Amino acid sequence: MPLPLYLLAMAVFAMGTSEFMLAGLLPDIASDLDVTVGTAGMLTSAFAIGMIVGAPLMAGLARNWPGRSSLLGFVLVFLAAHAVGAATTSFAVLFATRVVAALANAGFLAVALTTAATLVSPDKKGRALAALLSGTTVATIAGVPGGSMLGTLLGWRAAFWAVAAVCVPAAIGILKGIPARRVQQDAADGPALRSELAQLKRPRLLLVMLLGALVNAATFGSFTFLAPVVTDTAGLGELWISVVLVLFGLGSFAGVTVAGRLSDQRPGLVIAAGGPLLLIGWPALAVLADKPVALLTLVLVQGALSFALGSTLITRVLYEAAGAPTMAGSYATAALNVGAALGPLIAATTLSTTAGDLGPLWASGLLVAVALLIAFPLRGVIAAGRSSEVLQ
Incomplete structure (x- = not known):
């Protein structure tokens, strides 16, 4: 894979760290800015909505902007938002910076997904996507635990400054490593914006976007509420929360890497093999969560299966949106973040049921089941190559 892909992944790492580390910083933010933890939790919602x-x-x-200029601009805005957020003493200002950061993150990821596809041959979009998303998986492995630890030791502001600092080499890498040519097409040379938006009327594109959102909702529904499963159900100490999150991240990295080599030519294999296993895995984790060894093993496996299946479906979005060369990345980003926003909300409703802390795991299983029920009768569409005309 070309070096510029990994430079983009560095920025994705910083942005992924910022998005996910917030959960561990909310109590400190609430105390420092004199708001309730519930109010501080609005920062997470603001970011998710901003992304969508x-x-x-x-x-x-x-x-119609040069690709390199767009990417660099989004990274610098993201950096500035974190610098302002780290310095402010106002919750309202911090809230505004999260919205701005989310908009910059969304814009960067949308352009980066499109750019990544242009840096490789047309039949390697899946591998390019895997390289790009490795930034997110590394964030769950190292960035999120590191940010939480930094927040614990030096306060939440230090974690925000650290994210801003990581953006500096990412910005330099984009400036030096991304080709200066216009990666995106001018309106005069490519489809008009109206034509690109009209691609959203295509059933096949909507199908893979829906499936990607459902699988990602299942992933983040459980990921968000793993902490009480570790400490209350499994009876492990709080330090084990970081261990579990790292294991999930290691699994996700492995899943994205393996799927990246299969999702271009054999997406049906990933979905047919990974889908049922993912469906079985969430209820199995709920049943065996009180056994630490089983918990640690299944978290690793579910991380791998979730990201293998999810990244494959998002790759299909890029293929199916080939008629929208400048907007395809935004469709993939929207599908990812609709799932990331709705998954925790759906999972949260189960916490007050008899399932308790295990409710989100059962909810994730249900979401995957819905995805597979939709996908099964249309499996030929999902597994089809780029030239398939089914559901056109």
């Missing part, structure tokens, strides 16, 4: 809205909005605004 920002993906198509920012991609639409940046579609």
Whole structure:
């Protein structure tokens, strides 16, 4: 894979760390800014909503800009938002910086997904996506635990400054490593924006976006609420929470890496093999969560299966949106973040049921089951190559 892909992945690492580490910093933020933890939790919602809205909005605004300039601009805005957030004493200002950071993150990821596909041959989009998303998986392995630990030792502001600092080499890497040519097409040379948006009427594209959102909802529904499963159900100490998160991250890295080599030519194999296993895994984790060895093993496996299946479906979004060369990345980003936003909300409703802390695991199983029920009768569509005309 070309070096520029890994430079983009460095920025994705910083952004993924910022998105996921917030959960461990909320109590400290609430105390410091004199708000309740519930109010501080609005920062997470603000980021998720900003990502969903920002993906198509920012991609639409940046579609006629040079790719390198767009990517660099989004990274610098993201850096500035974290610097302001780290320095402010106002919750309202911090809230605003999270919205701005989310918009920059969404815009960057939308453009980066499109850019990544142009840096490789047309039949290697899956491998390019895997390289790019490795930044997110490394964030769950090292960035999130590291950010939480930094917040514990030096306060939440230090974690925000650290994210801003990581953006500096990422920005330099983009400036030096991304080709200066216009990666995105001018409106005069490519489809009009209206034509690209019209691609969203295609059933096949909507299908893979829906499936990607459902699988990602299952992933983040359980990932968000793993901590009480570790400490209450399994009876492990709080330090084991970081261990479990790292294991999930290691699994996700392995899943993305393996799927990246299969999702271009054999997506049906990934979905047919990984889908049922993922479906079995979430209920199995719920049943065996009180056994630490089983918990640690299944968390690793579920991380691998979740990201293997999810990244394969998002790769299909890029293929199915080939008629929207400047907006395809935003469609993939929106699908990912609709799942990331709705998954925890759905999972949270189960916490007050008899399932308790294990409710999110059962909810994740149900979400995957829905995805497979939708996918099974249309498996030929999902597994089809780029030339398939089914459901056109």
